[in-house]
Amino acid sequence: AAQTDAWDGVRALRADYRTATGERREVVLGDGTVLSLNTGSAVNVRFDASRRLVELLAGEILVISGHGAGSGVPLEVATREGRVRALGTRFAVRQQDEYSTVDVFESAVEIRPRDGSGAPLLLAAGRGAAFCRHASGAPHAVGAYADAWSRGQLIVDDVTLGDFLAELARYRPGVIDCAPAVARLRLSGVFPLADTQRILNMLPNSLPVQVRSRTRYWVSVEPAS
Template identity: 55%
Template sequence: MPATTTLTLPSGRVISRATADAAADWLTVLMSGDVGAEEQQQWTAWRQAHADHEAAWQHIEAVTGRMKALGPRPAYTALTAYGAGQPASAARRRATRLLLWGGLATGAGVLASRSASWQAQVADYRSATGEQRRLALDDGTQLLLNTGSALNLRFGATERRLVLLSGEIMVTTAHALGTAADPRPLVVETAQGSIRSLGTRFTVRQHAERTEVAVLESAVEIRCCDGAGSTRLLQAGEQTRFSRSTIDAPRAADAQAQAWTRGQLLADEQRLDDFLAELGRYRTGLLRVDPQVAGLRLSGVFPLGDTDRILSTLPSVLPVQVRTRSRYWVTVLPAEAGL
């Protein structure tokens, strides 16, 4: 991030980076969940000490869209639910950077809360890169979050809504598990539309411009965001993709759509570049492929628990070599390429 000395808030007000840093520090304190009366008085005094201080804090409130209604402990919970398995301080610092610096250091003036990346960072539930996380909800629904997924829960009196912000999930309803079903409809919302469960087990993957759905049991009803009357019933064993306005014709669900739920990556005469793009979802860093070997095809079932091992097996099945500059920079090259 450039070492700018000032920032321009969306309101047009220019504040110093020192003020921005101080506001971030106060947010970290409030997110700690262990704030006494003295700290709250000091926080109030800091806000009242200078108009820039208050402007910086108002920006944080505008970004979160709900800070005014939250006390310190709920604010901490809302902003760190995504930080499971990480040092809390690192998670909080990332959140505050996104809150305070998102779109400002570059002069874009775009509230970070409007970006998909920000929403994913503060989601109710997240899975890290390479992690698969199981959740059991109060209504009996069971969720499996695939790598790099983010999800919000919006359960109300008349509807249960799961908002998938990024990644991929498998939903197994209480009805599918043979237990008492909740009478409220269960809906998964994505950027392109919604999937209503009809007592079922299904997977949903959020792509950049489309959503992919595969039904493993029973059925779901798909509805696009923008297409008037664009709905489709998807039955068990079927799979489809949809955009904001159109839904593709159903096709038979392929085994690849389900393999991840068993901790596997399945390739069936798959291009190497496509295979590595999928494998890259499960590991951090750069994973590149030389264009000379990108079109090679491979088949196999690979356990996702060790992506390094998957890479190490490639030279035994394809005329390639794997060059590892570091754990985070790997390139797949032709076997005869010079070292």
């Protein structure tokens, strides 16, 4: 597994399109397909007469499928765990450590696990699912703000501080440490991802916490003194 991770890391550095931590990028492909790359993401694009393939090497992408030249060929996104086929749609795919996730916002997709033997999972708009190499998980409702990152926002509704900080940590280099004593506090709000330090600085205004910067890359959120 370590060798696979290292190889994936090398491929991500050489990818056709990639983003650094905290960076987002939008790419328009030859057929009109729009790819939005989230923080720390990398993709290769393989389009020819017989395929429209986007290979997600790391991170997360939002796909709006195009209908220009070559769009008669199915559009697919490949991850380590399998393939997601677009059925004229808008959807997001994320490469996690041990599995992949898909959220569908318009139309539908088919999920085909790499080593699965059954029929592909048809996932309709408003539904999401995780899948590993062997099978797809049960579909679930997509969160109302699942694609807010593509607009530069992190929107949460009654989530734990621990989960919030874990998500925020994707958008800044270094470590955000959350003390267990405050991890279960809950918060809601709309946060601009362009300034993660400002988000951290705002936390004591709404929660009984203090934010300590041990170094530029190590921040700790602790109970207010």
